[in-house]
Amino acid sequence: MADKPVPDIVVGRLPVYLRILNYLIDEGRYITSSQELGDRLGISSAQIRKDLSHFGEFGKQGTGYDVKYLRDQLQNILHINRRWPVVLVGAGDLGHALAHYRRFQDAGFDIVGVFDNDPEKIGQQFGRYVIQDVATMPGIIEEQNIKMGIIAVPPAAAIEVAKAMIKAGIVSILNYAPVTLMVPLGVRVQYIDPVAHLQHMAYYQNVDED
Template structure:
């Protein structure tokens, strides 16, 4: 854990630094002018070898809550906490190790609910209203969001546009991620043709297969490339996210090629567990396992 040195009570806060591609490490509480004007913010930082804070920044979340101008502004640092971010490379939306993964998993659900509310013409919502739509307690929603800052005001709720923007930045989907799909079978074709990626932070940039009968064909205007070109294409197109839709027996071999080419996040549809080095993130989607999970509860019911 890096502990910041004692610093001057007043610190120049550069508002443009917040939520840059490199996620922040220090969650600090800053005070503006009078005792009750304060906010918690995540701050990008540069840490020298000695562990001192060299630069910090505060952004739209704090400014909105405190009705401040875009500045730079001056603020008093009350406290700073190191959140020990996981490794994973630049531009990755990484979570602090002390934030439960289940919390990260609920953020996209909140973002989807906000999107639907905005589509319905709403500008403001509350944790109670979100909870009613999602089946999640308002207290849980507030607690989840508090890990990342203070985004609403008591009695007035959340500004939908502002909170949506902050969640996109936290999740790293304010930019568009190029995605590789490996496997041009039924699942792979469905993924490539899926229209839900557009506008939500992802774009299928390449599709691969090792079947000569599929190589060279077009799926949704993308040519199916040979897996022999996987490494070179992933590097050339700067792809860091992949979806794996290959037979179980081929999955580990393909994953090793992806990791070697620089892929850092893999969504796995193959019905097999994968072994990857620690900086690589893997999520598994297996409908059979999900169904077996549910049938357990059905089996407990009396005949």
């Protein structure tokens, strides 16, 4: 047996395909093609067909893909045909925006608790949430069998927070702190660092012409 695992880079594109499919559904479309999907994403149709082929056959020759069917299949593949509870650590400005970010809800990710370690903040109302002591987080993760966590704390605290999350059972971490987390096998981390993106783009700024 031992199927070769699907390349991670391919998995990472599925959410993007899913997004386009949802837009197509909103537009009332029933059928699409790898060509159309590629055009809307700025990638080749061949790549889309190749990517999908890792998971099965979803289209019909001469016709294309049934939009809703493909959407459902991608949701199954990604395990997002259900809701996922998520813990959030860090009750700052960023945490506030994340806690109330509509798209998490819409996509099936429910932030079930917001935690911080600042005694001034613990117990305070935080939009829809009440800020809880991060010390109580492990118990909640274990009781509710939560697998996903978001870190929105300063870099110095991020490593400890990640450790506590992992120890309690979290295996997927979305990390907004600009630190590389060393995690055991089986735990995934995705990083979001807007500063790195701006620095990356600054490289291409034509500084001579200024």
